[in-house]
Structures are given as C-alpha cells and as structure tokens.
Amino acid sequence: MRIRLKTKWNKQEREVSLEDTVSVLAFNAWKIGMQALLEIEKQNFQVDTQLQRVAIIEEIMAFLVHVLDRISYEALNEADRGQLIASFALKLADHVQDNARDFAGAGDYRNPFINKLNARMENYAEDGWTSIEQEPAFSMSLNFGNFIAAALGPRDQQWVLDYIQRVLMPEILKTYKSVLGRLGFLAPRAA
Numbered sequence: 001m002r003i004r005l006k007t008k009w010n011k012q013e014r015e016v017s018l019e020d021t022v023s024v025l026a027f028n029a030w031k032i033g034m035q036a037l038l039e040i041e042k043q044n045f046q047v048d049t050q051l052q053r054v055a056i057i058e059e060i061m062a063f064l065v066h067v068l069d070r071i072s073y074e075a076l077n078e079a080d081r082g083q084l085i086a087s088f089a090l091k092l093a094d095h096v097q098d099n100a101r102d103f104a105g106a107g108d109y110r111n112p113f114i115n116k117l118n119a120r121m122e123n124y125a126e127d128g129w130t131s132i133e134q135e136p137a138f139s140m141s142l143n144f145g146n147f148i149a150a151a152l153g154p155r156d157q158q159w160v161l162d163y164i165q166r167v168l169m170p171e172i173l174k175t176y177k178s179v180l181g182r183l184g185f186l187a188p189r190a191a
Contacts, residue, residue, distance in 0.1 A: 018083065018084065018087060019087070021084075021183060022084070022087040022088050022091050023091060024179075024183065025068070025088055025091075025179065025183065026088060026091035026092050026094075026095060028176075028179045029060075029061060029064045029088075029092060029176070029179075030057070030061070030092070030095050032060065032064065032172055032175050032176055032179075033056075033057040033060040033061055033064075034057065035175075036056075036057075036060050036168055036171075036172050037053055037056050037057055037060075039167075039168060039171070040056065040148075040152075040160075040168070043163060045152055045153075045156040045159075045160050045163075046152050046153030046154070046155040046156045047152060047153065048153055050103035050104070051100070051103060051104055052151060052152070052153070053103075054096065054099060054100045054103060054109075055151040056148060056151045056152070057096075057099075058096060058113055058116055058117075058151075059120075059144070059147045059148050059151055060148075060172065061092045061095075061096070061113075061117070062116060062117045062120035062121070062124075062147075063120070063124070063144050063147075063172075064172075064176055065085060065088060065089050065092065065117060065120075065121070066120065066121055066124040066125075067136070067173070067176060068084070068085065068088060068180070068185070069081070069085050069121070070129050070134070070136075071134055071180060071185055071186060072084060072085070072185060074131070075185060089114065089117055090114075092113075092117075093110040093113050093114055093117075094110070096109055096110060096113040097109045097110040097113075120147065123143055124136075124140055124143065124144075126139075127139040127140035127143055128140060134177065134186065135173065136169075136173075141164075141165045141169050142161075142165065144164065144165075144169060145160070145161040145162075145164035145165045145169070146161065148160065148164050148168075149161055149164070
C-alpha cells in the first residue's frame with residue numbers, strides 16, 4: 001500500500017498540540033482507509049454503492065482507533081489516552097459525516113459512526129494483542145475481517161476474509177504504524 005503520509009509540520013520548532021496531532025492522524029487514517037478500499041475494489045470484491053464504501057471505511061477507521069488505543073495504552077496515562085482517543089474518534093466522525101453527506105445527502109452520519117465505533121471498541125477489547133510486536137492477535141484480525149465482509153455484497157463475504165487477514169490488514173498496519181512512528185507513538189525497533 002503506497003500512499004504519501006503527512007506527518008510533518010511547517011514550523012518544526014513549535015510545540016505540537018493534541019488538535020494538530022489528531023488532525024494529522026485522522027487525515028492519514030482516512031487516506032489509509034481510502035487506499036484499502038481501492039485495494040478491495042481492485043481485487044474485484046463486491047462493492048456496489050457509495051454507502052457500502054463508506055461502511056467499509058468506517059470499519060477500517062474503527063479498527064485504527066482501537067489500534068491507537070492499544071498502542072498508546074503503555075505510553076500514555078489514562079486521562080491523556082482517553083483524550084487522544086476521544087479527539088481522534090470525533091475527528092474521524094467529522095470525516096465520515098462530510099463524506100457520507102456527499103454521497104447520500106443531508107442527514108446524521110456522525111452519531112451512527114460513533115455508535116459503531118463504541119461497539120467495535122467493545123468487540124476488539126475482548127480480542128488479543130501482542131504488546132511486543134504491537135500487532136493484533138488472530139481473534140482481532142478475524143473480527144476485523146468479518147466486519148469488512150459484512151459491509152461487502154453477499155457474493156464475496158465468504159471469500160474476502162482470507163484476503164483481509166493475510167494481505168490487507170498487514171498492509172494497513174504497516175502504513176498506520178509508520179504514521180504512528182513518525183508522530184512518536186511507536187519507538188523505533190532495534191535492528
């Protein structure tokens with residue numbers, strides 16, 4: 001997955017605020033989601049409507065929010081982590097609102113996304129996570145694949161799971177972890 005990431009600020013000497021960090025995270029997360037959607041469509045999986053596309057991106061965004069929560073668990077105190085995750089989720093909800101409105105017209109798309117995000121955070125909280133590699137365990141990747149499959153057309157729901165777990169999720173994580181590393185959420189790995 002090759003996309004250009006935005007992780008630098010114009011004025012390097014200034015202190016970077018939570019709002020700036022969340023904006024960069026949300027911008028890059030949305031780009032990662034769009035690229036993943038394109039990869040799904042390139043593989044000719046059934047995506048028939050714009051709202052289906054938004055639903056797939058929502059699932060990817062929910063997964064990325066949870067990954068950030070897991071990664072920041074050891075790096076931040078409870079209050080800072082909560083503020084980061086909540087701000088990130090609300091910024092992504094703004095992206096969902098703007099994009100879904102463009103496709104489907106006026107309406108509230110933000111609150112359903114936040115409800116979905118809360119449900120996914122509960123689902124993923126039950127799943128394993130490897131702290132050393134900062135990677136989801138099989139149960140989380142299976143859940144992620146099933147959530148994406150449910151958003152696709154019925155033709156491909158049984159076939160997409162393997163592709164999501166083996167190909168797409170590792171690519172999403174690699175790109176996302178690059179963003180998180182550049183923003184200081186992940187320590188560089190020892191060679």
